[in-house]
Amino acid sequence: MxxxxxxxxxxxxxxxxxxxxxxxxxxxxxxxxxxxxxxxxxxxxxxxxxxxxxxxxxxxxxxxxxxxxxxxxxxxxxxxxxxxxxxxxxxxxxxxxxxxxxxxxxxxxxxxxxxxxxxxxxxxxxxxxxxxxxxxxxxxxxxxxxxxxxxxxxxxxxxxxxxxxxxxxxxxxxxxxxxxxxxxxxxxxxxxxxxxxxxxxxxxxxxxxxxxxxxxxxxxxxxxxxxxxxxxxxxxxxxxxxxxxxxxxxFVGSPPMNLIPASIRDDTLKLSGKLVADLPAPLPKRREVTFGIRPEKLSLLGPGEGRLPAPVSVVERLGAETVIGCRLMTGDEEDDGRLLETGLVFVRVSGHLRMEIGQSCSLDYDADDVLLFDVENGQRLK
CATH class of the missing domain: 3.40.50.300 (P-loop containing nucleotide triphosphate hydrolases)
Structure with a gap:
């Protein structure tokens, strides 16, 4: 052979x-x-x-x-x-x-x-x-x-x-x-x-x-x-x-990996000025990056419980799992937060989840599950 x-x-x-x-x-x-x-x-x-x-x-x-x-x-x-x-x-x-x-x-x-x-x-x-x-x-x-x-x-x-x-x-x-x-x-x-x-x-x-x-x-x-x-x-x-x-x-994954514009400021990762995560390794003080995370790595929580306010925009019930599409906000709705122009952020959870379009919720995650990509060439940062 x-x-x-x-x-x-x-x-x-x-x-x-x-x-x-x-x-x-x-x-x-x-x-x-x-x-x-x-x-x-x-x-x-x-x-x-x-x-x-x-x-x-x-x-x-x-x-x-x-x-x-x-x-x-x-x-x-x-x-x-x-x-x-x-x-x-x-x-x-x-x-x-x-x-x-x-x-x-x-x-x-x-x-x-x-x-x-x-x-x-x-x-x-x-x-x-x-x-x-x-x-x-x-x-x-x-x-x-x-x-x-x-x-x-x-x-x-x-x-x-x-x-x-x-x-x-x-x-x-x-x-x-x-x-x-x-x-x-x-x-x-x-x-x-x-x-x-x-x-x-x-x-x-x-x-x-x-x-x-x-x-x-x-x-x-x-x-x-x-x-x-x-x-x-x-x-x-x-x-x-x-x-x-x-x-x-x-290209790989359904739904695909969530990719969100972000920036590094003083060893912290920020999304439109909002603190997202402390970075475990030293990186350049100022840098534009793409924040990437798989849908199943995101946790769907109640309003104010997670780091990212995200009202529900899409609910796809697939039997064994449910896919929720959310839109990120800069702050809580009661604090006059505004929607970000990032497209939908998908969350995949097992089983039947009763969610309605427009329902308030928030997203959270483990910082170890986050991947960062270079904005200019799209390559993953090591």
Missing amino acids: PALTFRNVSKTFGDNTVIKTFDAEIHDGEFLVLLGPSGCGKSTLLRMIAGLSDISSGDLLFNGEVANDWQPKKRGVAFVFQTYALYPHATVRENIAFPLIMDAFRKWYHLPVVNMIARARLMKRADIAERTLKIARQLELEPLLDRRPASLSGGQRQRVALARALVRNPSLYLLDEPLSNLDAKLRTQMRSEISALHHKVGKTFVYVTHDQVEAMTMASRIIIMNKGVVQQVGTPDEIYDQPANTFVAQ
Whole structure:
């Protein structure tokens, strides 16, 4: 199984630079997720690994050997496309077995009459038939083997596409947003199936998605990209707890991290002149910063009980949890406090919480849960 290394890799299409500089290492056997918004270069990277797109500059190494010019077949990868890419005229059995048949094909098999006879014989060959049936059983497709894709549901088609990728027993699996066309229930089911599959086969998976829930629940490591630039590399916990910058802080998490303009004055953190927290470490005497805290780290209290007065503006009841959106104030309402132009600050609490829009409350937190970001470049302050 290959370990992949990207060394100063970039990709351009004409005058348009899709990937600026990409340096990363994909370890043998890990489940790596490329996460980012649409157009950030995730799928382009996946196509370069598979050999379907050329590398404009830099090197891609398979186990230390430069593989820029390798043909896709030599790389030993399996590619699961976003749109399934099943053959509509072929049965599920024939779709799954197709890679094995092509590996056994000879040049003269492409002749019109010979082609049909050769394909039929190869489908009956013991090793191909056995391998196809084994993978079909693994993904619970055995009852569907004689059906065609048009008669399958979206989830069943996705499992057929996965089975076709698995049947060759490749060393590397590439999955390009394979769950984006499924409904919410099927996405949850397929996330579990793909994760279980990774543990079962023990091979390297590189998975592309813009869905942070998929990334957080499936990945052993995540690479977050934006506009062709790597923003952060780390485990799901590292990225959630210690985002490298404000982009990562708001891209990962639902609701995202609360980001509020603040300032440092004489080793204290202030929000529009209001004392927010003493800082444990010495910092510049005067500096504009961004105050960041996760919604679940905020405590929702009664009026005057917390440091930040914040009347309720939004209540989202989600069953197991309740999300409250508040607007911060410079002082208590009875002291003629005014609302700050900071947008909504979200608080996530477990269970059912009876709150009404307009209700007075306040927010509090542990200073250790606060992250500070540089205003100019968005980077987290260490």
